[in-house]
Amino acid sequence: MNQPTVVDLRHVSKSYSSGSKTTEVLQNLSLAILRGEFVTVVGASGCGKSTLLQLIAGLEQPSSGTIDTKAKIAFMFQDANLLPWLTVRQNISLALRLAGVAKTDWAVRVQELIDKVRLTGWEEARPHELSGGMRHRVALARCLAQGAEIVLMDEPLGALDAMTRDHLHEEIERISREAQLTVVFVTHNMREAVRLGDRVILMASAPGRILHEEKVALVRPRVMDSPEVASLAAKLTGLLKAAGSYEKN
Amino acid sequence: MKRTKSKTTLSGVWQVLWPKLLAIVIVVLIWEGVYWLGLRPSFVLPSPGETFRTLVAELATPRLWSAMATTLGRAIVGFSIAAVIGTALGLAVSSWRTLRLAVGSLITGLQTMPSIAWFPFAILLFGLSEQAIFFVIVLGATPSIANGLISGIDHVPPAYRKLGQVLGARGFALYRHIIFPASLPAYVSGLTQGWAFAWRSLMAGELLVIIASKPSLGETLEFARQFSNAPLLLATMIVILILGMLVDGLFSMLARQVRRRRGLLAE
Numbered sequence: 447m448n449q450p451t452v453v454d455l456r457h458v459s460k461s462y463s464s465g466s467k468t469t470e471v472l473q474n475l476s477l478a479i480l481r482g483e484f485v486t487v488v489g490a491s492g493c494g495k496s497t498l499l500q501l502i503a504g505l506e507q508p509s510s511g512t513i514d515t516k517a518k519i520a521f522m523f524q525d526a527n528l529l530p531w532l533t534v535r536q537n538i539s540l541a542l543r544l545a546g547v548a549k550t551d552w553a554v555r556v557q558e559l560i561d562k563v564r565l566t567g568w569e570e571a572r573p574h575e576l577s578g579g580m581r582h583r584v585a586l587a588r589c590l591a592q593g594a595e596i597v598l599m600d601e602p603l604g605a606l607d608a609m610t611r612d613h614l615h616e617e618i619e620r621i622s623r624e625a626q627l628t629v630v631f632v633t634h635n636m637r638e639a640v641r642l643g644d645r646v647i648l649m650a651s652a653p654g655r656i657l658h659e660e661k662v663a664l665v666r667p668r669v670m671d672s673p674e675v676a677s678l679a680a681k682l683t684g685l686l687k688a689a690g691s692y693e694k695n
Numbered sequence: 696m697k698r699t700k701s702k703t704t705l706s707g708v709w710q711v712l713w714p715k716l717l718a719i720v721i722v723v724l725i726w727e728g729v730y731w732l733g734l735r736p737s738f739v740l741p742s743p744g745e746t747f748r749t750l751v752a753e754l755a756t757p758r759l760w761s762a763m764a765t766t767l768g769r770a771i772v773g774f775s776i777a778a779v780i781g782t783a784l785g786l787a788v789s790s791w792r793t794l795r796l797a798v799g800s801l802i803t804g805l806q807t808m809p810s811i812a813w814f815p816f817a818i819l820l821f822g823l824s825e826q827a828i829f830f831v832i833v834l835g836a837t838p839s840i841a842n843g844l845i846s847g848i849d850h851v852p853p854a855y856r857k858l859g860q861v862l863g864a865r866g867f868a869l870y871r872h873i874i875f876p877a878s879l880p881a882y883v884s885g886l887t888q889g890w891a892f893a894w895r896s897l898m899a900g901e902l903l904v905i906i907a908s909k910p911s912l913g914e915t916l917e918f919a920r921q922f923s924n925a926p927l928l929l930a931t932m933i934v935i936l937i938l939g940m941l942v943d944g945l946f947s948m949l950a951r952q953v954r955r956r957r958g959l960l961a962e
């Protein structure tokens with residue numbers, strides 16, 4: 447893949463200080479992401495994955511180092527972050543509207559997105575009437591509605607059943623190919639990371655840093671429970687465990 | 696997705712209504728008892744029956760109705776002016792640091808000032824006129840409205856601001872789509888409190904600033920006192936109480952509506 451770099455992090459560190467105590471969350475992290483690449487990020491809880499995405503999105507500023515992004519960024523929050531006073535439809539169409547999509551196209555686009563995330567029939571529901579997984583799917587639809595080239599997703603499918611998840615894997619894969627999106631996808635699930643990623647980034651914790659990068663050469667379409675995916679996932683999990691920074695799965 | 700109402704309308708209304716009716720019955724009984732003891736002569740403290748007969752009789756003539764119209768009209772105009780000024784002030788203070796440092800605590804201070812204390816000054820400025828009344832209503836209600844909006848904006852969850860940033864909402868769009876709706880519950884409670892202040896200021900004003908050509912509820916009270924017309928006095932007070940409660944009911948309906956839409960209401 448001979449593509450230009452669209453996200454370039456150089457020697458990025460991030461610390462939070464509360465009172466006299468300063469904790470270094472990310473330490474000297476460098477990462478270049480190419481246009482159209484699908485990067486998945488795996489690491490133990492608290493290792494700084496969400497912080498990394500927020501830095502890329504410009505929602506937080508690095509304590510040192512530089513971050514260079516070359517295109518518009520869409521963001522999907524770990525906690526969905528839907529606006530409680532808007533319906534499902536309105537939450538999604540707000541993203542279209544603020545992205546400058548013509549008003550005449552909203553209705554059709556919103557319906558397409560809602561169908562894609564399998565929430566047909568829930569258009570007029572409000573966030574508090576949805577389950578956790580449904581809220582994440584609305585957030586996913588809203589994220590895709592932003593029409594950005596770079597899409598950052600923070601554990602979008604964590605709370606879903608296997609069938610919906612498989613369906614959404616296919617959708618996300620297809621949409622990202624068709625629109626040539628650059629995706630950074632954070633997950634706890636190693637098989638999911640291998641299933642989706644062109645490249646899997648393993649993060650170590652305290653302080654957060656890149657432990658290992660793995661180019662995934664398996665042919666697509668991939669199946670999450672196939673032996674190839676499973677064995678690569680097992681190998682990568684082994685690496686995380688050996689570094690002492692993976693308790694889960 | 697249709698939520699079924701937990702109560703049918705009629706029995707629901709009854710459930711809300713009967714404690715209120717019972718309270719009214721108890722108050723009337725106590726009133727009747729005090730009257731019956733004869734602690735005060737009946738031209739000072741009339742019986743409930745006589746008061747209600749006066750009320751009904753007055754409602755059959757245009758006088759009380761036109762007094763109500765004048766008073767409510769003043770309340771609405773004064774409150775609307777206060778809402779516009781309070782909203783502008785709240786927006787300005789919450790978005791401009793220097794202004795907040797300058798007048799932030801003054802706004803809260805003004806809220807503690809009993810509005811009746813403004814009247815001598817207002818009368819000096821505007822004479823015995825409607826302007827004097829509006830002046831005091833606006834001064835009474837504006838701080839609450841501004842403060843409600845300021846605290847609403849201050850407490851917009853940072854996550855919503857981040858979302859606004861991600862979606863590319865800037866300037867007016869950020870206020871319109873994120874900040875203003877997020878602060879709506881606090882703003883509505885500021886408006887509710889502002890209304891209560893406006894209504895009180897208005898009543899004080901109408902007792903002090905009597906404009907002969909314009910009968911109002913405050914003026915009716917004053918007139919009834921001067922002519923020792925105790926039944927009319929009490930009947931007017933009942934009207935004032937009911938009007939106040941009705942408007943307050945409207946505001947709490949609005950507040951409930953806002954909270955229900957956000958799933959903040961335990962049903």
Ligand SMILES: Nc1ncnc2c1ncn2[C@@H]1O[C@H](COP(=O)(O)OP(=O)(O)OP(=O)(O)O)[C@@H](O)[C@H]1O
Nearest residue numbers: 462463471489490491492493494495496497498524
């Ligand atoms: N605003 C903040 N102030 C102080 N510390 C913070 C802040 N945000 C995150 N942290 C700390 O940074 C570390 C990394 O947090 P982050 O949310 O990036 O982890 P994560 O890898 O996304 O975890 P999870 O998988 O559980 O979502 C945590 O130890 C957390 O306590």
Ligand SMILES: [Mg+2]
Nearest residue numbers: 495496524600
């Ligand atoms: Mg996280």
